[in-house]
Amino acid sequence: MELNAKIPEGPLPEKWDRHRFELKLVSPANKRKFDIIVVGTGLAGGSASAALAELGYNVKTFCIQDSPRRAHSIAAQGGINAAKNYTNEGDSIWRLFYDTIKGGDFRSREGNVYRLAQISNAIIDQCVAQGVPFAREYGGLLANRSFGGAQVSRTFYARGQTGQQLLLGAYSAMMRQVAAGRVRLFPRREMLDLVVIDGRARGIVTRNLLTGAMETHSAHAVVLATGGYGNVYFLSTNAMSSNVTAAYRCYKRGACFANPCFTQIHPTCIPVHGTYQSKLTLMSESLRNDGRVWVPVKAGDKRRPEEIPEAERDYYLERRYPSFGNLVPRDVASRAAKAQCDAGKGVGETGLAVYLDFRDAIRRDGRAVIEKKYGNLFQMYEKITGEDPYKTPMMIYPAVHYTMGGLWVDYNLMSTLDGLFVLGEANFSDHGANRLGASALMQGLADGYFIIPYTIGGYFAGTPLETVDGTHPAFGEAIESSRKRIDTLLAVDGRRTVDDFHRELGRIMWDYCGMSRNNEGLEKAKGMIRALRAEFRENVRVPGENETFNQSLERAGRVADFLEFAELMVTDALARQESCGGHFNEAYQTPDHEALRDDAHFCHVAAWEYQGEDREPVLHKEPLVFENVTLAQRSYK
């Protein structure tokens, strides 16, 4: 297989314009002849559904929750980046592009990232017009704040609920299309398989979560916007139902999976506190605008934080990275926190936490100002921990948050399977080996509002597509294999619960394929995952039956896929013998413990092609070509 990213020729700033001109168009009258399936209703899926329906396509939209408004984009707190330069600090499309490429440790495509930066401004315009209540200055104009990896304030926000407000904007735009009859909604549906006919994606199989009924849906193209796979770690900041199943099914049907080992561990989360814990909670990166991160200078210091005098505190981020200080990128901040805890300076009951302290900000600006900026975050922290962060510093620790890897897509956001488009976190395209804060919302909406509407038209106009419907034998085969997987899970009747297996898988991944990795550990993890997978198949207990609302069965299917997918992550981590961004192999580090890339051998996207059950996948490499930026060791000092 030859990976062709289809990056347009020409100077960087002109590529997208030129490409849009060169893409063939579908005339307005003909658009209604095309059916499009959109799976997922987060920022990417919701915005794509709305934008495609506005153009006149027939859209069928699926989500796993009871309402499309609940997709996990809703939990994003801090903000969305755009190169508006409202703050007059010298921001530009070029600077947003450069910060994002550098933040991703030079493992993303110049063409894609530049386009993302170009589109960023139109996203803000669109969202404001929809009524998204962004924060404003007294004069009524939009306010900005700073995020990690940038030295300008380019982040737009709606209190600590930016993701929620942007999602409600996309959701309401989509609901307007439901009212117009151009979007049909299918809530409480889980995609179990992709249907491929003559090498093209032509439909999906879904399970109706209320009744267990297997349903088929045909279309001219399938748009996958099903989010990331962070829940492979069991404990993550992802919502409970976030999973890899839809993307993994597409991989098994022939779509390549790119850079699966690139996962983001977010530095500011509430630390783990018990074995019963079901998920981790993020504290927005925006808190690092005003909060100062520190640990006691002396290892094993058990005094309360208020009792530790200034001279005995180590503000290690400010000390090590004077120019970016507390706002270094996420991967750097996370590894630094781990290093402090490994050195015995961690705080709290478990020793796996560092302080995020607002004392100085409250002294400087007053409590009211801090409350206005972060009130809901402070409240959430207090609810969970029972401690008041206005009085005592927050305790934070890194947690799995986002996955940069995903299905491989070309510049048109089409996967290696014709007719399968992948948007948002589900694709791999824009964040390289580390995503900067406030860039996920930007990417999801760029893909959905402003890229897919053009590129899918180019596909339709240039591809002869025969009529197919659910009676095609490929649908029957896909339904049959989905049903067989479910029957197998229900028939095991073993002794361990689904969650028990999931928790154990999560521990393996966190220990050996988490913040820091080494070859020996990765090899070990591979064996452990295989053993656990084998045990799962013989010893899992899934109560109930298929024909009812059965949440245990839903989870069992997702965990079964995680148990296979985890091995692909480890395989990818082993193949990438360098450190970059969130992928830190201990054998490759600079003298002061920063990630050490190997551009001579690994300046590529690793795209894995499925070869069948129990066979090693094949690795395809897409070389990354940098014509506009110079590859450099990232420095935030």
Added chain:
Amino acid sequence: MKKSIHVTLKVWRQASGGDKGRFETYPLKDISTDMSFLEMLDVLNEALTHSGKEPIAFDHDCREGICGMCGAVVNGRPHGPEKGTTLCQLHMRHFSDGDVLVIEPWRSRAFPVIKDLVVDRGALDQIIIAGGYISVNTGSAPEANSIPVPQGAADKAMDAAACIGCGACVAACPNGSAMLFAAAKVSHLALLPQGRPEAARRAIRMVEKMDGLGFGNCSNITECEAECPKEISIAHIARLNREFFRAQLASDEK
């Protein structure tokens, strides 16, 4: 404070919409006070699964109080006893050793029970479909700063927009009214200049839709405001009423 407590749960079990349903009692020992309410239900469900029984069905997703998926009535109060808190953000430290907790699904004509604690809240989406948006096609928006919005109006709009669509307001209301939900959306958009052109039409359509879906009328009991996990004020209901009457009397929308 005690690190762990014993509690007794009386949980509504109902196999499907057609089933009559009943309470079942489950004693739980050594529940850590740091656990969230849903984690406590997870512990019970693991035990039920091990003993060959069906676990309790309950909706949940983000578990950080923002998606609006979770919710149950605990001892008569939607989302339990803590003010401004969703069920997933309610922690066991707010209960005492020996407490008996009665857990039921949202009870409302417009929210049929699907199973155990899971209800169908599709009616809320229907209200939004009726007009809970600003009609702007992708790509046709003007430059963002060309529409200044006074900070106070933006803040008030954000207060209303914080609604998570969980349905607790409906469950709390003796009339089963969805006024607070509809008002939050109408108010959010009516407070912004972008939302004004459709304000009259929106108010009329959303209220009409709500009435047609089996929700009750608002008679100013204010239970909705007391139980709303995002503490949305009933001032927004007053604004909806103003928008609605103004639309009826002074606009061409009918």
